[in-house]
Amino acid sequence: MRTLQVDLGERSYPIYIGGGLLGRAGEFFEQHGLAKKSPVLIVTDDHVAPLYLDTVTKSLSEQGYRVVSKVVKAGEKSKSLEVFEDVMTAAIEGGLDRHSAVVALGGGVVGDLAGFVAASYMRGVSFVQMPTTILAHDSSVGGKVAVNHRLAKNMIGAFHQPKMVLYDVDSLQTLPIREVRAGLSEMVKHGLIWNAAFADWCRQHTADLLALDPEALGYGLTQGCSIKAQVVSVDEREQGLRAILNLGHTLGHALEAIGGYGEFLHGEAISIGMAAAAKLAVNRGRDLSIYEETVSVLKGFGLPTAMPQQHDEHAIIAAMMHDKKFKEQQLVFVLPVEIGKVEIVADVTLDEVRRVIAELKEEGQHV
Amino acid sequence: MRTLQVDLGERSYPIYIGGGLLGRAGEFFEQHGLAKKSPVLIVTDDHVAPLYLDTVTKSLSEQGYRVVSKVVKAGEKSKSLEVFEDVMTAAIEGGLDRHSAVVALGGGVVGDLAGFVAASYMRGVSFVQMPTTILAHDSSVGGKVAVNHRLAKNMIGAFHQPKMVLYDVDSLQTLPIREVRAGLSEMVKHGLIWNAAFADWCRQHTADLLALDPEALGYGLTQGCSIKAQVVSVDEREQGLRAILNLGHTLGHALEAIGGYGEFLHGEAISIGMAAAAKLAVNRGRDLSIYEETVSVLKGFGLPTAMPQQHDEHAIIAAMMHDKKFKEQQLVFVLPVEIGKVEIVADVTLDEVRRVIAELKEEGQHV
Structure with a gap:
């Protein structure tokens, strides 16, 4: 496992990159002092949920966390205010409080959507990124979160840094090749x-x-x-x-x-x-x-x-x-x-x- | 005119309290270096608009600002995600950019709604409060902005400090007595x-x-x-x-x-x-x-x-x-x-x- 630190003063956070990390989510949560008495909301999409939602839920539950989840449709259309409101409803009905964490389990769309929920639920709760695409190596770092307005992309959002990024590279093995290529485009850009x-x-x-x-x-x-x-x-x-x-x-x-x-x-x-x-x-x-x-x-x-x-x-x-x-x-x-x-x-x-x-x-x- | 300073480091801002301030809005905007090349969006409600929207628009225009406005229905029901989206549409159609300001001209509902728009439009633009109620002496200070979820009040929001608060006490003369009493309740609370x-x-x-x-x-x-x-x-x-x-x-x-x-x-x-x-x-x-x-x-x-x-x-x-x-x-x-x-x-x-x-x-x- 490799560890990187994003250095932002009191908003600093680590990025963990390696295999098998999703199955150890609970361990990382505990290590970072995330509150056990407050429910955790996992936001994911219908492509990722069948593959990894159980793994993460099980790991968190075994460590004593109470987990609720919200599965949205895969794709950019889920970055809308309408879906944002649905996720908010899930958060309220799940009983999330100010000490709760919202987890983004998925690619850039899920990260942006769940991140804006975390930024604005009760004016801001903890946020954890669990990227499952190569492209998300870019979007999961830096704290930019947003949903789209029908007239323009990423128009409604916030800067909200995660508490940590848990990057399980095993999850990349299931990506379609077109998404692999497209994800590597941002990697090349960084060079x-x-x-x-x-x-x-x-x-x-x-x-x-x-x-x-x-x-x-x-x-x-x-x-x-x-x-x-x-x-x-x-x-x-x-x-x-x-x-x-x-x-x-x-x-x-x-x-x-x-x-x-x-x-x-x-x-x-x-x-x-x-x-x-x-x-x-x-x-x-x-x-x-x-x-x-x-x-x-x-x-x-x-x-x-x-x-x-x-x-x-x-x-x-x-x-x-x-x-x-x-x-x-x-x-x-x-x-x-x-x-x-x-x-x-x-x-x-x-x-x-x-x-x-x-x-x-x-x-x-x-x- | 009385001036107070809210001391928040780089997010510090002044509160101006006195008579005739709405008619001098343009002067205050210029003094605080708000960008003239970028449109200003005034958000107000249908009770306040007939009384003061022209005054503020005229003052800003005379000082060289381009002004667009959005009038919402008076009342707590306007603190919804639906109305929030309508105001966002007005902001995009009005051509607001990252250097634009959003103005809240009204009471607590308008302040909370416009403030959350300012907090999240393009991930945050400048915000100016022009309270027109006594109650808003409380809500306009401190940077808490939000809309309601149908299940709970103020559930979706942010901390977003204004650049200044322009508190024209002349505007209070038109308040119904029940609102006067209710506004003074927060004043007593502060004591x-x-x-x-x-x-x-x-x-x-x-x-x-x-x-x-x-x-x-x-x-x-x-x-x-x-x-x-x-x-x-x-x-x-x-x-x-x-x-x-x-x-x-x-x-x-x-x-x-x-x-x-x-x-x-x-x-x-x-x-x-x-x-x-x-x-x-x-x-x-x-x-x-x-x-x-x-x-x-x-x-x-x-x-x-x-x-x-x-x-x-x-x-x-x-x-x-x-x-x-x-x-x-x-x-x-x-x-x-x-x-x-x-x-x-x-x-x-x-x-x-x-x-x-x-x-x-x-x-x-x-x-």
Whole structure:
């Protein structure tokens, strides 16, 4: 088992990464002093529940915890205020009090939903993350929680740090391959923004990671979480540095939105977004190798890097303008300076974006 | 104009109390550096909007702010997730960004609702309180914001401090007398928990306060806000001391709930709750004069202090058991030690509560 510490003063917390951790949940709860007299609410989805809900419930119960659970439908649609209210109802009916904990057992959707419940139930109770996807190595660290508004993603939320993250890598073995690839997209991102050596390690271990080799996965996830934790420690509430984590996200969120949150997985959308950001940097004078290397590592994981032909630039740009990052006709982008280093620029014009969209559509036709 | 400072480190903020402040809103916004490029959302209700919305909008517009507004129905029913979502829609459609401010123009309901919107829109934007009731001198200070769940009051919320509180006492002149009395109940509470001299001042100035004399109101509200601010400065997130503000609230919230949030105003319910707490303290050995003085000052304001005959003890106790303050068959109560000083006790039994309910029903029959 590997342990990482997210350093946030009195809100600091550990991330445990290893095999068999879900079956030891009760032990970790006790060790972290979570209240035994107050019920624990496990929030999970209907894909994860049949696989791991019993394991976690049994482990907590054996340690003397009273457990209630709420199973939501798998998928982004559960990140709604309606489902949020249902989970709140389960919390109240389950008798949760101010000393209770809410557990997110699942991927990013469950983490965001359960996290916002934990942030706002009785104005905030303890929160524990138990990610079961690769993508969640990103979303489970850093305390950003939210639900969607029908008009925009992640619009209603909070910053609410977990008491701990219990990352059982055994749970990743049941992931569909498409989700594996998409999850590794955020891992690669952490290399591209912060650590060229780690980006290179990802490239060299592409096959091991795609094969879910436990040693490679454990190392890669630890590095990815560690980079995220370092960035968040410096800038918890995204006043500055934290924005570098948005590499690929300006365009990525727009692609997710126009695809109705069903066409692209988040990791696929930001893969295209990272390719676009690299191209934009090159158009602004950076070395062409940045674009070539970015695309090369992503393609190695089977991730898309060309712009989909079926969406026209007007729709993509309109979606970007709804984003939290749009201000006064200019867009904020995270752009690579070199592999392992990025900068935040706030003056990207719509013309520059149009050019990149056209160039990346062109790329698509060569494939 | 009187100015108070709520001392919370980097979340410190001023409370301005005086006449004509709503017409100077733009000036205060500018002075506090609120962003002009980002739209401001004013949330208010259909009682307050016809009286003051134009005044505030005009003042902000003249200072160069772009203003959008959302008018909700007056009353506790607007503190729902449904109305919360409607206000979020207005915020998105109005183009609010991360640098925008949400303004609560109204009483406690509007403050709680708009405050939770400000706390969670894009994970938190600036918040400004413009209270228009006496009761809101309490709710507008301290950063507790929330909406109700159908099963329990204030169940979904956050701690989110405003950038400033702009308290225009002229707006109080249009309040119905029942709301005046109920609002003064929280003012008296601040004396009872913290400052015997202020409790005595309230008793001596009962007539002036009920007549809405500007000088008496200004002084009383400043003292009330000041006591609240002192308590909150010591314990922002209710880990300890802040709980003394709940004098009268354990029973008060139960009475509000069984009355369907329509029978009693909040101030009326906590008036009965404060009488009950004093009686409970006397039953536990405190001097009888505590009960007599508490009841005397409340009755002077025309507030109820006897238990209503129509609700039986089972219903009242069942409602208390849903409260955030109920744990392991015992109730947390704030009890007077003497006038101006209280203690928090966590071991009040249901039998003690039954006795007090019976005794205060008895009082009602003597009236």
